[in-house]
Amino acid sequence: MSESPPASAADLIAVEMFRTLPSAAIADLSSRATIRHFEADELVFAEGDAGDSLFVVRNGKLEVVRARYGHRVVLDTLQAGSAFGELGVLNSSPRLASVVSVEASEALEIDHNDVNAMLDAHPSAVRRMLGTVARSLTLAKEQLACHNRDLEHEVRRRTADLQESQLEVVRRLGRAAEARDDVTGHHITRMSEIAHLLAVAVGMDSEQCALLPNAAPMHDVGKLSIPDSVLLKPGPLDAKEWELMKRHTIEGAELLQGSNSPVVKLAEVIALSHHERWDGSGYPYGLAGEEIPLVGRVCAIADVFDALVSERPYKKAWTPSQALAEIGSQAGRQFDPALVDSFLSLGLALEERIASSAAREYASR
Numbered sequence: 001m002s003e004s005p006p007a008s009a010a011d012l013i014a015v016e017m018f019r020t021l022p023s024a025a026i027a028d029l030s031s032r033a034t035i036r037h038f039e040a041d042e043l044v045f046a047e048g049d050a051g052d053s054l055f056v057v058r059n060g061k062l063e064v065v066r067a068r069y070g071h072r073v074v075l076d077t078l079q080a081g082s083a084f085g086e087l088g089v090l091n092s093s094p095r096l097a098s099v100v101s102v103e104a105s106e107a108l109e110i111d112h113n114d115v116n117a118m119l120d121a122h123p124s125a126v127r128r129m130l131g132t133v134a135r136s137l138t139l140a141k142e143q144l145a146c147h148n149r150d151l152e153h154e155v156r157r158r159t160a161d162l163q164e165s166q167l168e169v170v171r172r173l174g175r176a177a178e179a180r181d182d183v184t185g186h187h188i189t190r191m192s193e194i195a196h197l198l199a200v201a202v203g204m205d206s207e208q209c210a211l212l213p214n215a216a217p218m219h220d221v222g223k224l225s226i227p228d229s230v231l232l233k234p235g236p237l238d239a240k241e242w243e244l245m246k247r248h249t250i251e252g253a254e255l256l257q258g259s260n261s262p263v264v265k266l267a268e269v270i271a272l273s274h275h276e277r278w279d280g281s282g283y284p285y286g287l288a289g290e291e292i293p294l295v296g297r298v299c300a301i302a303d304v305f306d307a308l309v310s311e312r313p314y315k316k317a318w319t320p321s322q323a324l325a326e327i328g329s330q331a332g333r334q335f336d337p338a339l340v341d342s343f344l345s346l347g348l349a350l351e352e353r354i355a356s357s358a359a360r361e362y363a364s365r
Contacts, residue, residue, distance in 0.1 A: 008033045011056050011108055014081040025122040032114035038062070038101035045085070049095045053111045054085040060105025066097045077102075089115050187306055192216035195302035197349060199295070201342045208295060211266050216299055218267035219274050222252025246283045249275055266295060274299040277334045289336075297336045301327060301343050304334070305350070320351045 009030040012018045018026060036055070038044060044055065047066060057078050064076040064084065075097055078084055084099055089112040119126050195216045199209045223231060226248050230241045237245060252271030256264050273287070273296025280288030292300075308323035318326070324347055331340035343350075 008035070008108055011058055011081075015056050015083045017083060017086060020128045021125045022122055022128075025118055025125040028121060029110060029114065029118045030108075032118070033108040033110050036107050036109045038105045038107070040101060040103050042101045044099040044101060044107075045095055047095055047098045051085060051087070051089055051091075051093050051095055051112070053109050054083060054089045054115065055099075056108040056110075057082045057084075058106040058108060060107075061102045062105055062107075063100050063102050064097045065100055187310060188217040188219075190310075191219070191299070191302050191306045194306055194350065195299045197346055198298050198302060198339065198343055201346060202294075202298070202339060204294060204298065207262075208266060211263050212295070212298075214263045215266040215270055215295075216302070218252070218256065218264075219270045219299055219303060220248065220252065221255055221267075222248035222250065222271055224255075225251040246275070249273075249284045269293050270295055270299050272296070274303055276300070278336050279333050282334075292336075297339055301335050301339055304330075305343075320347070324350070 009026050012026055012030050012033075018029070021029075033056075035058075038060070044062065057080055059080050062078040062082075062084075063074050064078065066073050066075060078099070085095070087093065087096075089110075092112065192213050196209065196212050199212050204212075226245060230237065230244050233241065249272050253268050256268040256271060259265060259268070272284070273293050276282035276285065276287045276292045276296060277300075278289060278292070278297070280286050282292075305323050305327055308318045308326060309320055311317040324344055327335065327340060328344055331337040
């Protein structure tokens with residue numbers, strides 16, 4: 001019956017880079033090894049130190065760490081059967097990281113001169129060791145690539161979750177504002193869909209088109225600041241009340257300003273500009289023509305059109321044909337005439353969108 005190899009030789013055989021070495025080379029190397037003991041939190045070597053020896057962990061736990069931006073980053077955890085410091089020994093380069101003993105640990109230390117002596121004495125060991133190291137590096141590269149793909153996927157997933165959470169807050173805030181004076185709450189959905197249809201039809205920037213369905217619902221968020229006595233007044237507003245009502249555009253923009261979110265930035269522009277008029281008689285700043293942001297001009301048409309085809313306590317819903325005729329009559333006055341032409345050409349699509357919305361409203365009752 002064969003005898004078990006000495007403990008230090010068994011430790012070396014457990015390490016992949018030594019496993020294929022001839023038994024004579026293993027015996028030679030193990031005879032040169034020194035047993036080292038490390039206390040918990042003891043520094044084995046520091047990043048930048050000379051690579052003058054390699055280690056094989058016999059028991060305990062150590063960590064490979066690097067200090068970055070004031071934080072300690074753990075690169076790897078080492079336990080029985082792990083080797084570290086081998087690259088520094090093979091090419092005499094400085095240590096690329098520090099190694100710290102997490103708990104009381106024991107390791108074999110082999111000096112680089114002893115490694116060189118073993119390789120000189122056993123030429124066949126050179127090819128085997130280099131082959132093992134090359135294979136390990138290839139596998140490590142593949143594992144890193146897989147890890148990076150998994151990490152990228154997780155980052156995308158978490159980013160999407162965060163964006164969805166932000167959009168949910170935006171949508172809820174828009175619905176909260178709309179609920180102040182629209183008990184159905186469907187206006188912001190229809191208005192946003194109509195605005196998106198028109199924006200695509202006129203060739204608005206593709207990024208803004210993509211953001212519009214989530215930004216447009218915020219157009220009247222400033223109504224949250226308007227007192228019920230004004231917002232819900234059944235009769236006409238007096239001059240003072242009307243000035244207060246017009247402030248919902250400024251209040252909405254101020255509520256949304258300062259955000260880094262592209263959706264909220266676009267919503268800020270819409271909130272401020274959707275009551276400006278092409279002829280300069282709108283509010284809050286009396287902008288005229290192309291001084292009004294394009295997205296504001298688009299949302300102005302969508303907002304008025306949906307208000308016209310919606311039933312309110314103070315009025316019956318207009319038919320889509322009647323509402324389109326009214327939009328057409330305001331070309332060059334309230335609305336951008338070029339946008340009006342494009343909007344009127346959407347007649348059938350708009351009627352289908354209104355019918356679809358009516359079906360949704362009926363189903364939700």
